[in-house]
Amino acid sequence: MLSFELIVLIVILGLLFDYTNGFHDAANVVSTVIATRVLAPFTAIVLAGVLNTLGATKISGVAHTITSGLVESTSATQGMVLCALAGAICWNLVTWYLGIPSSSSYALVGGLIGAAWIQVGPSIIIWKGVVGKVIIPMVLSPLAGFALAFCVMKLLYYLFRFPGLKKNERVFRYLQIASASLVALAHGLNDAQKSMGIITLGLYAGGYLAAPHIPLWVIFACALTIGIGTATGGVRIIRTVGHKITKLEPFQGFAAETSASCVILTASFLGMPVSSTQMIVGSVTGVGYAKGAEAVRYNVMQKMAFAWALTLPGSAIVAAGFYWAASRFLPF
Numbered sequence: 192m193l194s195f196e197l198i199v200l201i202v203i204l205g206l207l208f209d210y211t212n213g214f215h216d217a218a219n220v221v222s223t224v225i226a227t228r229v230l231a232p233f234t235a236i237v238l239a240g241v242l243n244t245l246g247a248t249k250i251s252g253v254a255h256t257i258t259s260g261l262v263e264s265t266s267a268t269q270g271m272v273l274c275a276l277a278g279a280i281c282w283n284l285v286t287w288y289l290g291i292p293s294s295s296s297y298a299l300v301g302g303l304i305g306a307a308w309i310q311v312g313p314s315i316i317i318w319k320g321v322v323g324k325v326i327i328p329m330v331l332s333p334l335a336g337f338a339l340a341f342c343v344m345k346l347l348y349y350l351f352r353f354p355g356l357k358k359n360e361r362v363f364r365y366l367q368i369a370s371a372s373l374v375a376l377a378h379g380l381n382d383a384q385k386s387m388g389i390i391t392l393g394l395y396a397g398g399y400l401a402a403p404h405i406p407l408w409v410i411f412a413c414a415l416t417i418g419i420g421t422a423t424g425g426v427r428i429i430r431t432v433g434h435k436i437t438k439l440e441p442f443q444g445f446a447a448e449t450s451a452s453c454v455i456l457t458a459s460f461l462g463m464p465v466s467s468t469q470m471i472v473g474s475v476t477g478v479g480y481a482k483g484a485e486a487v488r489y490n491v492m493q494k495m496a497f498a499w500a501l502t503l504p505g506s507a508i509v510a511a512g513f514y515w516a517a518s519r520f521l522p523f
Contacts, residue, residue, distance in 0.1 A: 194397050197269040201393035204276040206416045209386035211283040212295040213243065213420020223444040223475065224371040229364045237422055239375040244418030246379025248410060252462025253381055257388025258403045260320040260462065261300065262307045264395055267315075271306045272393035274517060278302035278510025286498065293498045294466035298506040299385050300325050305507030306514045328463040329503075332454055333473030340450035340477030347442060348481070363441040370448035375421075377455040378467045383417040385464055439478070447474040469499060 221235040230238070258264060262271075279295070279302040286293040300321075307315045387405050390413070395403040439447070451470040458465040472495055479487040 194269065197273060198393065198397045198399060201269060201272050201276065201397075202390055202412075204273065204280065205386050205390035205393065206412060208276050208280050208283070208295075208299065208389070209383060209413050209416040210420035211280055211287070212382050212386065213240075213417040214287070214423045221371065221375075222471065223439055223447050224367055226439045227364075227367060227441045227444040229367045229441055229444065230371070235371065238372065239378075240418045240420075240422030242372050242375035243379040243383070243421040244414050246376035247383030247414035247417050249380055250387075250405065250410065251380050251384055251459040253384035253459055253464045254388040254391070254405055255403075256320065256324050256462045256464055257299070257303070257385050258392045258395070258405070260324055261303060261317055263315050263317065264392060264403050266311055267307070267392055267396040268310065269393055269397045270514065270517065270521065271303075271310050272389060272396060274306040274514035275299065275302035275510050276389060277513045278305060278506050281509050281513075282502065282506040286502075293502045294468050296382065296385060296464045296466045297325070297329060297499070297502045299389060300464060301503040301506030302510035303389070304503075305510035308507070309511040309514050310518075324463050325503075328458060328465050329469070329499075332458060332463075332465045333469040336451050336454045336470045336473035337477035337480070339453060340447050340474040341481050343446040343450055344443065344478050344481035347446060360441055363445050367441045367445040367448065370445045370452065373452040374448045374455070374467075374471070377452040377459065378421075379414065379417060381455050381459040381465065382467060383413045384459070386413045386417070439475070443478045447471065447478045450474040450477065466499070 221230075221232070221239050224230050224235050225232050276299075279298040282293070282298040282302070283295055304316060304321065387409050390409050391400065391403055391405045394400045394406070394409075400406070448471075451467070451474040454474075455465060455467055455470050476487055
């Protein structure tokens with residue numbers, strides 16, 4: 192297969208991953224605002240799609256981490272990028288079908304590591320970047336979302352004790368629309384960057400870029416695609432995140448969304464490709480735990496934790512399998 196054909200295929204698969212990221216992770220953006228009945232599903236999903244697109248047009252350090260912070264970009268090949276995308280897309284589709292809120296972010300990172308490892312070996316992987324930008328944030332970010340949401344809820348419960356500051360559902364319905372919008376912007380800022388980064392890495396590996404800098408057309412193509420993907424929704428996962436972890440009211444949805452967006456935005460500017468899925472789930476759990484330990488369905492959390500733990504190695508193995516099979520037929 193010619194270099195130009197590989198590039199076209201990388202761009203197509205990169206945008207397809209971006210699309211699956213949108214509809215797979217749309218649940219993270221809209222699950223709480225739908226669960227509290229503040230917005231109808233269609234309205235929430237369209238709002239999230241528009242704001243995802245807007246957020247994705249802003250470049251953060253996440254795109255640069257994917258492009259040059261996890262594997263040596265000078266040693267990357269088009270075949271490696273192609274198989275990394277194939278592995279991540281396959282993982283996204285399977286987990287979406289099963290209704291498992293796994294992480295598109297870590298699926299792509301795992302796919303890139305798996306494809307790079309089988310082609311070159313562990314020497315191509317920038318382990319400092321993998322540990323510092325992926326592994327540590329993967330463990331700490333949902334805990335940060337949990338802790339922040341727990342503290343926000345405890346503060347709200349304390350304020351509700353005062354006569355002039357009693358819980359006003361109408362006010363929190365409006366506040367939750369604002370917080371859900373912030374989550375959508377943060378999701379676009381963090382998640383769309385991953386597709387931009389992997390497409391740019393493919394262009395650089397193919398010699399179509401002199402340096403791994405993200406072209407303007409890649410930014411807008413990925414921003415539009417993730418917005419369209421988000422607008423198609425993810426009903427299967429919405430049920431899991433919005434209804435099965437704990438019962439939510441508007442003020443609790445506001446606390447969860449505000450906490451999650453704060454962590455996502457911080458990670459974006461630090462160049463950490465964190466999982467918006469983990470952020471929302473961690474924050475929703477923190478909100479539930481603030482009501483009492485019995486308010487959280489821990490069996491659901493255990494299944495999610497297992498899925499998260501499996502995503503990085505699982506997608507790496509799938510991508511490595513794609514590379515092994517494709518290299519038998521294509522001149523990688």
